[in-house]
Amino acid sequence: MSALPIADAAPLLELRGITKRYRMGDSHVHALQDVDLAITRNEYVAFIGPSGSGKTTLMNIVGCLDRPSAGTYFLNGKNVEDMDDTQLARIRNREIGFVFQNFNLLGRADALHNVMQPLVYRGTPLRERRRLATEALQRVGLAQRLDHLPNQLSGGQRQRVAIARALVGSPSILLADEPTGNLDSSTAQEIMAMFATLHEAGNTIVLVTHDAEVAAHAHRTITLRDGRVIGDARRATPGAA
C-alpha cells in the first residue's frame, strides 16, 4: 500500500449519472438519482445523510455488490457495467474491502480463518494465507485472539476482525457502512482512530454514516438526500477525533 499524492491523481473511481430504481408494485422508488462522483486514491470520504437517503445503495454500487439501473461506473479505469457476475466477484475480492455495521463475520470460523477467507478466492496458498491474515490481525491489535470465535469477542474486537478481513488482500478501497453503529461510544472512538491510522498508511476509505460526528473524521463529506448528492465538502484541516 503506497501512499499516492492526493492532488492531480486520476480518479480511482468515477460515477456518472448513476441511478438506482426499485419497483414497488406499480411505482418506482428512486434510491439514487443521477449521482456524479469521483474519488481519487488515498481520499478519506464520508457519505452522510439521513436514513433512507441512499447511502448504502451508493456504497453497494461502489463496492460492485449491486448494479445501477442507469449510469456508468469506472473503477480503476475499467467500466464495471460490462462485467459479468464472476468478474464482479473478482473485483470485490481484489479491489474492495467491506466493513459492515453488524460485522458479518463467519460464525463458525475463528478470527484467523475469517481474515483468511478472502484470500481463499484468490487461490493464495494456505501458508501464505495464514501469514497474511496473522499480520492483518496484528495490525488491528488482535494478535492474541487468532483462535477466538466471533461469539468469544467483544463488539469492538469483532469490528477489528472485520477490518483486518477487509484489509488482508490490500484492496484499492475500504468501504465501511455505519462501522460504529453497533458499538458504544468509546469503542467507536477506537475504531475511528484505526481508520485514521489506515488512511495515514495510504488506504482509500469510504465511510457511510448518518452521524455528523463520525463523518467529521473524514477529509471529504458527500451529503445525500432522497437519492441525490446535495453537498460535497473538502476540509483543509480534518476534524479532530
Place this chain on the structure above:
Amino acid sequence: MRLLEAARAAWNAIRAHLLRAALTVLGMVIGVAAVIVVVAVLQGFAHTITSQFKSLGSNGLIIVPYETRRAALAGRQARLTPGDLIAIRQQVRGIEDVVPMLPMARFGGTVRYDNRSTASSITATTPAFARGGVQYPAQGRFIVPGDDATRRPVAVIGDAVIKNLSLPAHPEGHYIQMFGTWFKVVGVLNKLGTLLGVLNQDNQIYIPFETGVSLSGRSTPPEIVIQLQVARAREIDSIKSRITRVLRQRHHLQAAQQDDFKIQSSGQLIKALTKVFDIITLVVAGIVGIALLVGGVGIMNVLLVSVTERTREIGVLKSLGATRGDILLQFILEAVLLSILGALIGLSLGWGLSALVAHLVPPLAAARVPGWLVALALGFTAIVGLIFGIAPAAKAAALDPIDALRYE
C-alpha cells in the same frame, strides 16, 4: 486447489452440525447398511452351499434313483444297486473315483456304547469318499481299501456321535454297536457344524461300503447313490449318455419308458445356484438403490433448508469475492461429503452386523463384505449426493449478494 478449498468449507459446515448431519444421512446409513448385510449374508450362504457341491469338484457327477410320479403310482420303485456300480465301472471309460454311498439309516440308526444309545445317520462308502471331500478324518483314519475288501467292522464317526454317546475325546479303539454288530472306531471326522441351525452335519457315521452291503438285507439288493469324477470335463456329456445307456439296459427300460435315475453334475448345480443368488443380489441391490435415492432426497431437503438458514453467510462470502462457481462447488461437495459420510457409517454398521450374523449362524461363517460392494456403495452414494446436491447448490449460488446480506 479450488476443489480442495470448497471441500474444506463443505467439511467445516458439516462438522459444525455433526449430529444434524448424522440424522440427515440416516436414510443413506440404513440403505447402505442393508445392502451390506444382505449381500454379505447371501454370499456367505451361497459360499456354504456351493462349497458342499464343490467337494465333488466341477467334474463331479451324482447318480440318484428317480421315478416319475406316474411310474411311482404304478408301483415301480427306482433303485441303484451295487450291480449298477460295477457295470458303470466296467463299461464306462473316462471316469475315476466312482464312490458309492449306501445310506444304512438316513435319519437315525441306533448306535450303542456302554449302556447309552443314540440315533445317527449311517452311510457305507469307499475310501475315495474322503478324497478331496468336505469330510476327512481329523483324528485317526478314514476307511482304507483293506477295510472295504475284507468287510471289516470299522467306523469313522462325527463329533456329535462322541458327545451323544459320551465317548472319550479320543475314541479310536473303542467299540460301538450298530445293526447288532460291534464296530471298532478308527477315526473321527472334522467338525462341520450345523446347516441352517437345523441339520447337525456332525451326527454322521461312515462304515466300509462292502461291510454295509453285507449287512443289508439279502433278499433285495441295497439301494445306493453313486458319485463319480469325470477325468476330462469336456467329456461330461458323452459320459452322461454312456451311463444312461448302461443303466437303462440294466434296468430293462423300454424305449418309451423314462429313466428311473437322474445324473446331476455339480458344475450345473453350482451354476444354477450361483444364478439364483446373483438374481437375489440384483433385486436387493435394486431395492436398496431406491432406498438410497430416497436418502438423497432427504439430503436435498435438509440442504435446501440449510441454504435458507445460511443465506446471510452466503452473502458475506459473495461480498468477500466468492463467485457463483465457488458457492456451487461448496454446496455440491457438502451434499457429496454428507452422502459419503452416510455411506461410511452405513458400511461400518453393515460390516458389524454381518460379522455378528456370521458369528451367530455358523453356516454363514463365510459371510463377508466384498470389496466391489464397498466401492459400489461409496460410488453410488457419492453420485446420489452429487445429483441431489445440485438443486440446493444452485439455489445458494444464485442468491443475490445484496438480498443475501440483508437477509434476517
